[in-house]
Amino acid sequence: MNILFAAAEVVPFIKTGGLADVAGSLPAALNKGTTQVRVVLPLYKSIKEKYGDLLEKVTEYTVDLGWRNQYVGVFSLEHNGVLHYFLDNEYYFNRDGIYGFFDDGERFSWFSKAAVLLCKHVDFKPDVIHANDWHTALMNLYVADFAIGDEDYKNMKTVFTIHNLKYQGVFDADMMGDVMGIDIRYFHEDGIRFYNQINFMKGGIVYSDAVTTVSESYATEILDPYFGEQLDGILRKHQDKLHGIVNGIDYEEFSPSKDPHLYSNYDLRSVHTRKRENKAWLQNRWGLPTEGDIPMIGMVSRLVDMKGLDLVAHIFEELIQEDIQFVVLGTGDKEYEDMFRYFAHRYPEKVRANIHFSEGEAHQIYAGSDMFLMPSKFEPCGISQLISLRYGTIPIVRSIGGLRDTVEPYDREKQTGNGFSFTDYNAHDMLFTIKHALSTYNDKDAWKELIRRAMKSKNDWNASSAKYRKLYGNLMKK
Numbered sequence: 446m447n448i449l450f451a452a453a454e455v456v457p458f459i460k461t462g463g464l465a466d467v468a469g470s471l472p473a474a475l476n477k478g479t480t481q482v483r484v485v486l487p488l489y490k491s492i493k494e495k496y497g498d499l500l501e502k503v504t505e506y507t508v509d510l511g512w513r514n515q516y517v518g519v520f521s522l523e524h525n526g527v528l529h530y531f532l533d534n535e536y537y538f539n540r541d542g543i544y545g546f547f548d549d550g551e552r553f554s555w556f557s558k559a560a561v562l563l564c565k566h567v568d569f570k571p572d573v574i575h576a577n578d579w580h581t582a583l584m585n586l587y588v589a590d591f592a593i594g595d596e597d598y599k600n601m602k603t604v605f606t607i608h609n610l611k612y613q614g615v616f617d618a619d620m621m622g623d624v625m626g627i628d629i630r631y632f633h634e635d636g637i638r639f640y641n642q643i644n645f646m647k648g649g650i651v652y653s654d655a656v657t658t659v660s661e662s663y664a665t666e667i668l669d670p671y672f673g674e675q676l677d678g679i680l681r682k683h684q685d686k687l688h689g690i691v692n693g694i695d696y697e698e699f700s701p702s703k704d705p706h707l708y709s710n711y712d713l714r715s716v717h718t719r720k721r722e723n724k725a726w727l728q729n730r731w732g733l734p735t736e737g738d739i740p741m742i743g744m745v746s747r748l749v750d751m752k753g754l755d756l757v758a759h760i761f762e763e764l765i766q767e768d769i770q771f772v773v774l775g776t777g778d779k780e781y782e783d784m785f786r787y788f789a790h791r792y793p794e795k796v797r798a799n800i801h802f803s804e805g806e807a808h809q810i811y812a813g814s815d816m817f818l819m820p821s822k823f824e825p826c827g828i829s830q831l832i833s834l835r836y837g838t839i840p841i842v843r844s845i846g847g848l849r850d851t852v853e854p855y856d857r858e859k860q861t862g863n864g865f866s867f868t869d870y871n872a873h874d875m876l877f878t879i880k881h882a883l884s885t886y887n888d889k890d891a892w893k894e895l896i897r898r899a900m901k902s903k904n905d906w907n908a909s910s911a912k913y914r915k916l917y918g919n920l921m922k923k
Contacts, residue, residue: 446573446917446921447570448472448475448480448481448575448917449482449484449564449569449573450472450475450483451484451486451574451581452577452578453553454468454486455469455484458495458531459543463692464577464608467608468577469525470693470695471692471906473695473906474910475914483528483530484530486531486532488500488520488531488532488538489538490538491541496522500531501520501521502518503519503567504519504566509626510625511623511625515534515536515555517562518533519531519566519567520533530567537556550617550645551624553645554620554624557584557587558583560584561574564597565597570597572602572921573604574601575604576603578607578612579645579646582649583645583648584603585605585651585653586648588603588652603655604654604656605656607649607656608825610646610667610673611674613645613674613676615639615645618638618641620643621643635651635682646676647676647679654686654920656683656686657687657916658825659689660689660691660826660850660851661691662847662850664688664689665689666846667680668681668687688912692828692831692847694832694904699811699832701835701836704812707723707812708727708809711812713900716896717893723813725737726813727772727810727812727813730809731797733770733794734794739770740815741769741770741814741816742841743773743774743813743814743817743833744771744773744810744817744819745774745810746773746774746777746829747776748773748782748800749778752820753875756875758781759872765795769795770795771795773797774807775800776802785798812836816839817829817833817838817839818879819841819842819843820842820875821842824845826851827846830851831904834863834902834904835900835902837896839864839882841878843870843875844868851902854866855895857885860891861898862895862898863895863902865885866878
């Protein structure tokens with residue numbers, strides 16, 4: 446069974462968010478036995494600059510975009526046992542950055558069409574095309590459209606994964622003929638039409654054979670108008686093909702026993718001693734008092750409303766009166782960047798704010814902190830809580846989406862759970878939960894057992910990749 450996995454960003458080549466982590470690790474987990482997976486992504490300027498000497502030219506062809514005839518160069522590189530195809534067009538992708546351009550609709554129309562036509566020009570005929578988020582959503586529509594008159598596409602199946610429903614790719618309807626080359630018959634309420642515009646993500650949902658989301662809870666939540674981002678109606682209509690499969694993480698990349706970013710590596714047997722060493726190193730590096738018994742709460746996050754930063758802002762003054770240290774890493778909205786800068790200035794012995802992003806520093810926070818705060822307003826899956834569990838750092842989360850599916854609330858009586866959670870989007874519910882975690886931290890035996898359960902949580906790709914392979918197989922039988 447051949448799978449062509451398409452994404453706009455893939456670790457280690459290009460990354461702006463969690464999509465890249467998934468696209469970098471899931472294909473390798475799927476690429477076993479009779480399942481052969483190849484990945485296709487755009488050849489961005491930064492990839493060409495970093496990996497150019499390693500890329501091998503495979504072929505070239507052209508695609509029609511309305512009246513345009515646009516070049517496609519195909520380069521390849523194997524990584525982690527998976528062959529990656531990079532589609533080159535300097536007009537569209539020889540730019541600094543990857544999103545946010547005035548012609549993003551045209552850029553990713555080109556990529557989607559070029560990726561679907563790739564099978565005509567390489568020695569790989571996919572049984573299933575697996576597209577991810579709005580950037581590649583049109584691939585599903587193109588496969589359905591090409592299948593009308595081309596035998597190569599008649600039996601090809603499509604899967605579309607929604608990583609975050611909020612970002613949909615909505616553009617002017619004039620693009621259909623002028624750029625996409627799509628017939629007007631697709632422009633209707635049960636098709637790609639969206640308030641007299643076109644919606645790429647809606648097209649991905651409607652024209653795919655199966656739709657997945659990145660957690661079971663999120664698959665249920667997006668059927669409700671509150672979470673549905675104005676697509677809940679079309680999702681309910683296609684509910685019979687909607688599946689929730691929780692994300693995993695790459696246990697080789699996120700391994701406290703061999704992570705090169707850490708001061709002291711550790712495993713389940715050495716965690717209690719060496720985690721304190723990482724904490725002391727982090728305190729010393731960031732200019733905080735080196736006191737091992739003071740609980741440290743960490744955050745690695747985009748500093749935006751979606752991540753629950755308004756809750757943190759509401760109670761932070763009250764929270765910081767506790768005997769704690771608080772470290773944050775990330776960038777985002779200016780109001781939250783300035784908030785953390787202010788508190789770091791006001792409480793230099795307690796708060797450290799690094800308003801930038803560094804992969805190495807993120808790993809050091811996961812390893813050195815005692816708790817990890819993630820109070821998201823909504824969270825399709827979340828990866829940070831999975832990493833924190835892997836590193837024995839106890840997550841404090843809002844019970845929503847993938848956070849609900851991966852963090853089991855601590856129960857003192859039953860001695861179960863691997864973290865702490867609250868349900869209502871309420872700042873003082875969050876504060877109460879943090880205080881509950883701080884109280885548990887003071888019970889050293891209970892805390893050691895909680896760390897053990899956290900680190901033994903299974904969040905690699907084994908179970909989820911098996912579910913994807915089963916889904917692909919079921920589609921092939923239809």
